[in-house]
Structure formats: structure tokens, C-alpha cells
Amino acid sequence: MEIYLDNSATTKVYPEVAQFMTKVMCEDYGNPSSMHTKGLEAEKYIKDSKDIFSRILKCEPKNIYFTSGGTESDNLAIIGSAQAYKRRGKHLITTKIEHPAVLNSFKYLEGEGFEVTYLPVNELGVVSPEDLKAALCDDTILVSVMHTNNEIGSLMPIEEIGKVIKEKNPEIVFHVDAVQGFGKAQIVPKKMGIDLLSVSSHKIHGPKGMGVLYVGDKVRLLPISYGGGQQGGLRSGTENVPGIAGMGLAAKKIYENLAADTDRMYALKEKLIKGALEFGNVKANGVSGDLSDLRQTAPHIVSLSFEGIRAEVLLHALEDKGIYVSAGSACSTHKPEPSATLKAIGLEKELLDCTLRFSMSELTDEDEIKQTLKALEEILPFLRRFVRK
Amino acid sequence: MKKELFTDFLIKYAEIGIKGRNRFMFEDALVGRIRSALENVDGTFRVYKTPGRIFVSAESEFEFDEVVDALSHVFGIVGICPVVKIEKDTPESLYAAVVSYMKEMYGEKLCAKGETGEKSVRILQEKGFTASTSEDILADANFGKVKWQEALPSIDRKKEDTTSFKIFARRESRNFPLDSMELNIEVGEAVLNAFTGLKVDVHHPEMIIYVEIRDKIYLYSEILPGPGGMPVGTGGHAMLLLSGGIDSPVAGYMMAKRGVTIDAVYFHAPPYTSERALQKVVDLAKIISKYTGPINMHVINFTDIQLAIYEKCPHDELTIIMRRYMMRIAEHLAEKAGALALVTGESVGQVASQTLASLVCTNEVCNLPVIRPLICFDKQDIVEISEKIGTYETSILPFEDCCTIFVAKHPVTKPLRHVIEKHEHNLDEVIEGLLEKAYETDRVIEIR
Numbered sequence: 001m002e003i004y005l006d007n008s009a010t011t012k013v014y015p016e017v018a019q020f021m022t023k024v025m026c027e028d029y030g031n032p033s034s035m036h037t038k039g040l041e042a043e044k045y046i047k048d049s050k051d052i053f054s055r056i057l058k059c060e061p062k063n064i065y066f067t068s069g070g071t072e073s074d075n076l077a078i079i080g081s082a083q084a085y086k087r088r089g090k091h092l093i094t095t096k097i098e099h100p101a102v103l104n105s106f107k108y109l110e111g112e113g114f115e116v117t118y119l120p121v122n123e124l125g126v127v128s129p130e131d132l133k134a135a136l137c138d139d140t141i142l143v144s145v146m147h148t149n150n151e152i153g154s155l156m157p158i159e160e161i162g163k164v165i166k167e168k169n170p171e172i173v174f175h176v177d178a179v180q181g182f183g184k185a186q187i188v189p190k191k192m193g194i195d196l197l198s199v200s201s202h203k204i205h206g207p208k209g210m211g212v213l214y215v216g217d218k219v220r221l222l223p224i225s226y227g228g229g230q231q232g233g234l235r236s237g238t239e240n241v242p243g244i245a246g247m248g249l250a251a252k253k254i255y256e257n258l259a260a261d262t263d264r265m266y267a268l269k270e271k272l273i274k275g276a277l278e279f280g281n282v283k284a285n286g287v288s289g290d291l292s293d294l295r296q297t298a299p300h301i302v303s304l305s306f307e308g309i310r311a312e313v314l315l316h317a318l319e320d321k322g323i324y325v326s327a328g329s330a331c332s333t334h335k336p337e338p339s340a341t342l343k344a345i346g347l348e349k350e351l352l353d354c355t356l357r358f359s360m361s362e363l364t365d366e367d368e369i370k371q372t373l374k375a376l377e378e379i380l381p382f383l384r385r386f387v388r389k
Numbered sequence: 390m391k392k393e394l395f396t397d398f399l400i401k402y403a404e405i406g407i408k409g410r411n412r413f414m415f416e417d418a419l420v421g422r423i424r425s426a427l428e429n430v431d432g433t434f435r436v437y438k439t440p441g442r443i444f445v446s447a448e449s450e451f452e453f454d455e456v457v458d459a460l461s462h463v464f465g466i467v468g469i470c471p472v473v474k475i476e477k478d479t480p481e482s483l484y485a486a487v488v489s490y491m492k493e494m495y496g497e498k499l500c501a502k503g504e505t506g507e508k509s510v511r512i513l514q515e516k517g518f519t520a521s522t523s524e525d526i527l528a529d530a531n532f533g534k535v536k537w538q539e540a541l542p543s544i545d546r547k548k549e550d551t552t553s554f555k556i557f558a559r560r561e562s563r564n565f566p567l568d569s570m571e572l573n574i575e576v577g578e579a580v581l582n583a584f585t586g587l588k589v590d591v592h593h594p595e596m597i598i599y600v601e602i603r604d605k606i607y608l609y610s611e612i613l614p615g616p617g618g619m620p621v622g623t624g625g626h627a628m629l630l631l632s633g634g635i636d637s638p639v640a641g642y643m644m645a646k647r648g649v650t651i652d653a654v655y656f657h658a659p660p661y662t663s664e665r666a667l668q669k670v671v672d673l674a675k676i677i678s679k680y681t682g683p684i685n686m687h688v689i690n691f692t693d694i695q696l697a698i699y700e701k702c703p704h705d706e707l708t709i710i711m712r713r714y715m716m717r718i719a720e721h722l723a724e725k726a727g728a729l730a731l732v733t734g735e736s737v738g739q740v741a742s743q744t745l746a747s748l749v750c751t752n753e754v755c756n757l758p759v760i761r762p763l764i765c766f767d768k769q770d771i772v773e774i775s776e777k778i779g780t781y782e783t784s785i786l787p788f789e790d791c792c793t794i795f796v797a798k799h800p801v802t803k804p805l806r807h808v809i810e811k812h813e814h815n816l817d818e819v820i821e822g823l824l825e826k827a828y829e830t831d832r833v834i835e836i837r
Contacts, residue, residue: 310794312663313661314660315660316663316664319660320660385700386794387794388794
């Protein structure tokens, strides 16, 4: 039995995507920049993929740039725009709960002489537009706020934030890291005031090593790598055609039944949280106690703190039963420091080390959640017998 | 050093040399260990022994540094000498070969007589000449503006500019006209005649040129250090209690250095320790196996025993009682594998379970000797060795190998044997079954 509940770390590639990519790799292997037919064939896959993304994001194909993943998209968006607009101002704004790909890009810019404001979040992990409004100043050139928090699944009021920014100064660039949000929610950059949007392929059942950066019409970016001038010189390097094709297909599939899929995931999320809370001494993070605001959180991420149980131990005990989850955010478990997000929402110190993330995808079914609850029911009392004295 | 000169290596070994009639066993073991160390190196090599020496001879293209690195992991070797092998002919051809060897090896440092030499040219260039050969210098417009003697110190060297040397000849096979003493004198003279700026010093030479007359003639002058110790396989067989920490891999390394073959046991406690922690221990074993040779690593599931101790024994004695069971299990595995001793990375006083009183308590549960190579080492000394052998970086990776739940905040530091024994009786009802179950989980990973 395998129950994979670590979909926010990465997802299983759709079989159709893998097949499609194999075909592109083995048959249509041309370099899109080549002048012969082989090149033309390859270029067509890029066009098709751009079409898919532009339809989903309701923009033009020319707004779509392909990168090596969420991290590169975030770096290019943040560093590229800060460098392009530095003559206009030196002030940047982000939040305390961003992914390291964003936070460390800002850390780099601080070293380059920029000033960065890190906005706090409330106990549900949501940033407030009022705080942002207060932080904006004449010198501000860039605001970066994530769409969905990767650890507790809180959703940021992106549309409101976009409005606040553009009211202050339409020239301020608004970047959104939508690595966890894309494929789980409808995102329309133009309507939401978003200038730059990062997407990752392997969180939507696409291949690893692929990502998208949406770049709005009026936004200027300086490249962060240099080469043969592909993709308008913004992102040089021969395009990863099979990756681009596979990611396009994955994106198309994940948006096919978005509403029904998210409805089902919300139901599963509710079931998992309610079931876990019944065991006692369990706390659900990022949602209010009565779950009335469930729909204001991401459908697929559940963060639970199990009082008195080391997260790592529970993780391995679940693993023993074929259930795969993660402790904190998988991307940073190599560093044994407590999570910045959990600290930012003011989680009690004793619970920082006791928090697991269960993340679903639209492939998760009810039986898997039932099994998970059953496993927890068995494991929790056993582990609670053995605590450090 | 001109690495491309060499196709052969002479292997020096010290301690084996003083063994008596079973010396051949040690030599054969060393030859065997050298052969298996060279299996991972590109190229084909012949390893053979002659009286008092072992030679490695490359029979194909090879990478000098790769061979030296492989050899420097073989215990028993004290020196690795890259040698030039020449055919036995007249004494005159030998002199010529030594001179040409020295030119190749030390041309930078020495000046052959009758030539300006590269060094002189360099000095001349520093003084404003643009020429690069002696002919050009004579034709150079600047010639005459500087004193010739100043420019060429190698012709008129001051005393301290000279390099001292000696010839160290050994005639192992008698079918050569000159004996060792005569060789020293004659070869030395040929060298003195060939170079300027050299003098003989038989007591404290800066450079020793070794000439060994055997079936062929072997020349060498550089001795690269080997790891020392004894060839693995000559010192019996021991069972190492291996954890993911800094100490136990070093203890295994030190034991193997004395010629002891190592097997290892790791106590795995899922879900309290992760698969990554196990992988880390496998990685560590892999690193020391470069020295120790293949290791059979036993992985024992220790969780149930740990939980039983937790529930039935006083918390502050947890670690001691746990270690007693680890020793018992290790001894059981050692006896089954034919190992003659247990090896641990303990060092007196490093932690509560390693005070002398604690060691007495953990020691008494087994009959096999428990060897603790690091017993009097400071942590810093152990760290230095682990850095040298390349285990440190892996040892400090953060995957825990012992869950903190089982570590008391204030463990006993002076446990009393009878008290510990009394509390251990709390386990009487279950422990036999749990031990049997633990033995059944024994999984052997072959590390090579």
C-alpha cells in the first residue's frame, strides 16, 4: 500500500505526460532554433505549451517564459525586476513566510544595497493589505507575495494586495509566487494586478526541472543569465522542449476539472482535520477552530501539530505503513531549524517540532484519507507512551 | 616531480620486516591488499615481491596520482617510491642513467656543467636580457653590461647555494662488477662531474639517490608516505559497533590499521531513526572500507528492546542498559562471524555512558575483549583523524542516529553494577524473546 500525501513537495507525473515527453525526446528531438523542419517541429511544441498557459492565465503567449522551475522563476522575477528598476527606487516588500527561493533572492538584494520590508502574518498565516499599505512608500519598486503558503496552506488576498499596490503607484511591480497555488485555483494576473507570476511544473504532475514565469506587458526585466538570446534574451539557453511540452499537457489536465477537483479536496481536507482533531492534543494550523473558513485556505495542504510527538518520529512511523508525509516543508528539512512560517504564525515553541504537513493532489481519494486516519489512530497512542522524561 | 618518468613503484614496509619465519604471511597479505586496492584504479598492474621489497609495475597507461592515492590507503605500507627501472649493463651506462635521471627530476634545481642551464637563463632574463637560450644570450645587446659571474651563480656558487646529496647503493644480486661501497663512490663521482653546485654529505644530505641492483637496476629518490600499520587480514577479525557519529568510524580505522579485519554492527531503531540515518552509516562504512577492505555490516532492529527498557527500567539508566544489550548482541554476532573482539569508539569521560564506572557496567556483560582504540583520545584528536580519513563531513550530517526520547536529561554517571543488574531483571520476562526477534532482523549489507 502506498498513500502519497506529500504532493506539496512534488507530485507523481501523469502517465500521459511521461508518454508524451518520451515521444518528444525520441522523435521530435530537434533544436527549436534550427532552421530545418526538425527545428520547426520542436518549436511547435513550445507554441502549443505557451497557448495552454496563456489560456489558463488569460494572457498572451508572449507573456509566457519557460524556466528551470519555481526557484529560477522567483529569482528571475525578483532580481531581474529589482535590477531593472533600481534607478526609480531601492525599497522592496515581501512577507515573512515566503519560500526560500524568494526570501534568499531578497537577502541577496539586501547585499546589493536594496532595503527590504518583511511583512508579518496573522495567526492564520495571512498577510494584511493594511500592513502592506503602510509599508508602501515613494521609493518602493517591487512587492512579492506568495499565492499559497507551502507549509500551512494559507491563501494571501492577492487581488486586494494588487489593488492596494496599483492605487499607490501603478509603476510598482507586483510578483506572485504561485508555485503552490497554480493548478489549485483560478489565477488571472491582469485582473489581479499581478505583473510577474512564478509557476512550477513538478507540483502539477509535470516533469521536474521546469517552470514558467509570466511577465506582464509593461514589465521590464534584466536577465540573470546570458547566452544565445533565446526567449527574447530574457532566458537564454536551448529550450527544454520535452519538459515544456510535458508541463503544458500537465497544466491542461490539471485545469480540466478544477472546480470539481478542488471541491473534493476541500471535503477530504475537512475530513482529515476533523478526524485528527478527535484524537485530542492535535492542533490544525492555518484554519480557525470551527473550520468555518476552510474555503479561504488552500484545498490541498493540511498542517497538523501533534503535541508531545516528534514530527520526525511520527513521519517514519507513518512511512512504515506506506504513508508519505513531510515534516515542515520538505525543501528545507536538510536544515534542522524550525520553520519560519510556523514561527511567524506564532505557533507555540513546543509544537514547532511536532508539526506534519499532509498535502493532497486531485488524485487523492477518500479511502486514502480514511486509511491515514486509521494509521494515526493506531500510532498516536503508541508514540505517546514514549516521551522524553 | 616528473610523474611521467615512472612506471614502477617500490613499496616499503617497516614492521613486517622484523617478523621471523612467518614474515611471508605478512608479505603475501600486503601483496593481496595492494592488488585489491589497485582494482579500482584504471590500468593493469603487476604486484610482486622480491626479497625484502614489493614492487608495483604498471603494464598499461595509468594515472600516477590515482595509483599513489590507492596505495596510500593500504595499511602496512610506510613508503611509496616511484622508481625508474633500467636494464643491467656496464657501470658506465649506469652512471649515465643516474645523471639523466637527476637531470629529469631536478633540472630546475641543478645546473649541468658546460651549459648555462635554465636557471641561469632565468636569472639573466631577470637582469634585462630578452634571450631564452645560451646562444641568444651571447648575441644579446645587453651582454657584457652585467657581470657574468653575478648572472650565473651556479658557475661561481657561494657555499650555501650548493645542494648536498649522497648515493645510497644496494647490491642485492651479485652479478654486477661493483659492490655497494664502490657504487656509492663511483656513481657519486659521476654525478659530481656532471653538475655544478652539488656536494656530497653522507650524514645529512638534502637529497638521497637510491640505486638498487637486482634483476634490473632501480633508481629512486622520492619516498611518498604510506599509512603505516599492518596489512589488513593479518591481525584477526573484530566486530565494530558502528554509529553515525564521529568516533566509531575512527575506531574502526585504527583497529584495521593494526591489521585487523573489521565487520560492523549498526543498531537501527525505526521509526525513531530514519532510513537516512542508516544510509549515513552505510556511507561512513564505505569511506573506511577504503582502508579496511570489505566490511560486512549487520543492521539490527533495536526498537522493541529500546521500548521495553524505556518502559521497565529507570529513565536515568536507559543509556547504560541499552548499551549493555548492544554489547550482548554485538558479541552474539561476533561469535557467529568468528570475530575475536568487539571494537567501540568510546573515550573515557566523553559522555555519561563513557565514564569509567559506566564502562565497567557495559564491559561486564560480554566475555570477548572490548577494544577501545580511542579510550585516551581527546575529542579534538579524534576529529583530526576523522578529517584525515574523510569521515568527518559525513559524521556531522544532521540525521540523528539516536532519538532524544531515549536520552535522559540527567543520566547516571556513576552507575553501580549491582543496581543496574537489579533493574535489568525487570526485563526478565520479555528480554529473551525480544533478543531472539532482534537477531532475526539481522540484515547484512556488504560494503566494498
